[in-house]
Amino acid sequence: xxxxxxxxxxxxxxxxxxxxxxLLWVLRHSLFHRVPVSAKWWYVFGxxxxxxxAVQIASGIVLAMFYAPSAAQAYESLVYINQQVPSGWMLRAxxxxxxxxxCLMMLVHLAQVFLHGTYKYPRELTWIFGVCLCxxxxxxxxxxxxxxxxxxxxxxLGIGAAIVDRMPVVGNALxxxxxxxxxxxxxxxxxxFALHVFILPGTTVALIGLHLYSxxxxxxxxxxxxxxxxDPATYDKAYEARxxxxxxxxxxxxxxxxxxxxxxxLIVLVGIAAWxxxxxxxxxxxxxxxxxxxxxxxxxxxxFAALALxxxxxxxxxxxxxxxxxxxLLALLPFIAPRGERAPSRRPLSVLSFGVVCTGxxxxxxxxxxxxxxxxxxxxxxxxxxxxxxxxxSPLALQGALEFQFAQCRNCHAIGGTGGMRGPxxxxxxxxxxxxxxxxxxxxxxxxxxxxxxxxxSAETHALVAFLSTLDGGRSRAQIPGAMESxxxxxxxxxxxxxxLTSSSP
Numbered sequence: 001x002x003x004x005x006x007x008x009x010x011x012x013x014x015x016x017x018x019x020x021x022x023l024l025w026v027l028r029h030s031l032f033h034r035v036p037v038s039a040k041w042w043y044v045f046g047x048x049x050x051x052x053x054a055v056q057i058a059s060g061i062v063l064a065m066f067y068a069p070s071a072a073q074a075y076e077s078l079v080y081i082n083q084q085v086p087s088g089w090m091l092r093a094x095x096x097x098x099x100x101x102x103c104l105m106m107l108v109h110l111a112q113v114f115l116h117g118t119y120k121y122p123r124e125l126t127w128i129f130g131v132c133l134c135x136x137x138x139x140x141x142x143x144x145x146x147x148x149x150x151x152x153x154x155x156x157l158g159i160g161a162a163i164v165d166r167m168p169v170v171g172n173a174l175x176x177x178x179x180x181x182x183x184x185x186x187x188x189x190x191x192x193f194a195l196h197v198f199i200l201p202g203t204t205v206a207l208i209g210l211h212l213y214s215x216x217x218x219x220x221x222x223x224x225x226x227x228x229x230x231d232p233a234t235y236d237k238a239y240e241a242r243x244x245x246x247x248x249x250x251x252x253x254x255x256x257x258x259x260x261x262x263x264x265x266l267i268v269l270v271g272i273a274a275w276x277x278x279x280x281x282x283x284x285x286x287x288x289x290x291x292x293x294x295x296x297x298x299x300x301x302x303x304f305a306a307l308a309l310x311x312x313x314x315x316x317x318x319x320x321x322x323x324x325x326x327x328x329l330l331a332l333l334p335f336i337a338p339r340g341e342r343a344p345s346r347r348p349l350s351v352l353s354f355g356v357v358c359t360g361x362x363x364x365x366x367x368x369x370x371x372x373x374x375x376x377x378x379x380x381x382x383x384x385x386x387x388x389x390x391x392x393x394s395p396l397a398l399q400g401a402l403e404f405q406f407a408q409c410r411n412c413h414a415i416g417g418t419g420g421m422r423g424p425x426x427x428x429x430x431x432x433x434x435x436x437x438x439x440x441x442x443x444x445x446x447x448x449x450x451x452x453x454x455x456x457x458s459a460e461t462h463a464l465v466a467f468l469s470t471l472d473g474g475r476s477r478a479q480i481p482g483a484m485e486s487x488x489x490x491x492x493x494x495x496x497x498x499x500x501l502t503s504s505s506p
Contacts, residue, residue: 033216034247035254038223042116045109047258048265049137050208052102055269056140057201059095067147069193071186074149078281093273099141101269103299106137114333115354117342118221121232124334126218129211131330136204138299143196145297149189154285155294157184159307166316184287219243220254224342231339301368302361308373309364372421375411379419386416393470400467403460407452415471423449430469438465 018024066085068077081088110130113119119127146153161184165175180187219239248254279297296304310318329336344351376383390401404410412422419425433441442461445451456464 029216030212031251031255032249033219034243035220035250036222036243037246037248039220039254040223041257041261042112042223043220043254044258044261045105045112048262049102049105049109051262051266052098052105052269053137053204053208055098055266056095056102059091059098060197060201062091063095064197069190071149071189074147074189075281075284078148082278089278090273092278093276094269096144096279097273097276098269099144100297100299101265103137103141105265106134110134111354111358115344115351116221116224117230117337117340117344117347117350119334120230120340120342121235121334121338122218123214123221124338126211126214127334128331129207129214131327133204133207133211135327136200136207140196140200140204141297141299143192143200146189146192147196148280148282149285150281151283151285152280152294152296154184154287156296157188159294163319167320221342224344226341226343226346228343229339229341295368295371298365302364305364305368305371308371309367370421375422376420377411379410380405380408383410383419386418389415389471394466396463396466397470398467400463400465403456403464404467407456407460407464409464412449426468426471428472430472435465435469438468 014024063081066077066081066088068074078092081092083089085091113127113130142156146157157179161175161179164178165171167174176182178188178191179185180191222239222242295301307315307319341347385401385405390398393401404415409426410419412420414421414425414427416427417425429438439461441449442456442464443451443453452461
């Protein structure tokens with residue numbers, strides 16, 4: 001069979017396939033549809049999100065060949081992948097970090113579309129599909145963390161189940177559906193495995209198809225310019241005329257930038273995966289450990305901090321009302337503001353709202369990383385007292401330094417900036433509280449501080465207060481009641497309105 005015969009046969013096969021499926025028609029319209037000439041680097045984030053999703057699918061398929069979705073074997077299967085499967089650790093690292101990268105690109109893309117007003121007429125459905133894809137992307141990241149089946153996954157599931165259980169009337173039933181029973185078990189992992197591997201990816205693929213179709217149907221928006229107003233009565237014809245006159249084919253003009261950005265993002269992903277390695281698994285899940293301090297992955301730290309800082313009286317309302325209302329407002333945004341200016345400089349309220357949300361999420365993420373509301377449970381054994389706080393101290397103060405460690409005060413309080421942050425730093429507590437006030441606070445407690453009156457003897461309490469009274473560097477002096485030494489106290493000592501030893505924390 002000659003070369004011309006092979007070419008003719010391949011051409012007939014392609015025509016037959018195109019006639020039955022329309023595949024070539026779809027490819028031609030997808031690759032060569034015209035886009036605005038101004039559609040440049042601001043428009044690469046959507047393509048990067050799709051690229052990372054493809055990495056997720058490819059790496060997830062390989063990992064599924066080794067992962068055991070069983071409560072008894074899931075943890076060990078991940079350890080086996082990390083240690084025994086050739087390059088398994090790298091595959092897990094790529095899968096985990098590409099999940100974070102996909103969420104990050106999705107959020108950046110959503111922010112860019114919001115700031116440029118691209119959700120306005122006639123791209124309402126494109127925006128709604130994008131909001132749904134953002135929610136699905138975050139759901140994929142959360143269920144992926146559950147697949148690690150470590151302590152963070154176990155307690156994260158417990159927190160999620162408690163939130164669901166607060167829903168009126170149907171909460172208990174939904175919790176049972178979520179967990180597959182009354183408590184976290186093997187059935188829980190099986191359900192989340194089905195969500196993570198089948199349901200959520202399948203739904204995501206379907207929504208991506210609808211999202212891309214709506215983009216091809218209504219086109220890619222132009223870069224916003226001040227003074228150009230979206231008017232539904234005239235926009236369609238004006239847009240078609242501009243694209244026909246000045247537009248360029250998506251391939252190769254716009255696609256070139258997408259490929260460059262995606263290639264660079266992929267190189268960065270591989271570098272981060274090789275440097276930091278896979279995410280977990282962490283400690284083994286153990287429901288008998290009640291002093292666990294679970295923490296979600298980085299993208300969910302702001303939610304973790306918000307939940308920790310919510311006043312108890314408002315938790316249920318904000319947890320059950322806040323997220324649905326927020327998602328609904330985002331989805332309805334094209335119908336709330338379908339026309340008008342798109343340029344950020346002409347939409348100060350939108351820019352201000354975006355800035356406030358980003359600042360809030362940034363601050364909460366930082367707090368989630370610090371977790372100041374959680375005691376450092378090993379600080380009393382692993383965080384030493386700095387030499388400057390024990391040098392040239394009396395025997396009574398040195399005994400108090402030992403009591404400060406053994407009573408585990410260091411878990412919640414810092415000295416010189418080291419230690420727990422649940423309570424205030426005690427470095428200069430003697431400048432705020434008198435001797436009697438310190439004794440009363442230790443014995444009776446207050447706020448979130450427990451009372452130590454029955455735990456510490458009178459001698460131990462006095463030794464502890466003697467140590468705390470020397471931490472201010474000796475800037476003032478006072479006689480310790482019942483002791484043959486001088487201690488520090490300020491000339492203007494607060495009395496009735498003194499600051500407590502520990503502040504109320506969430």
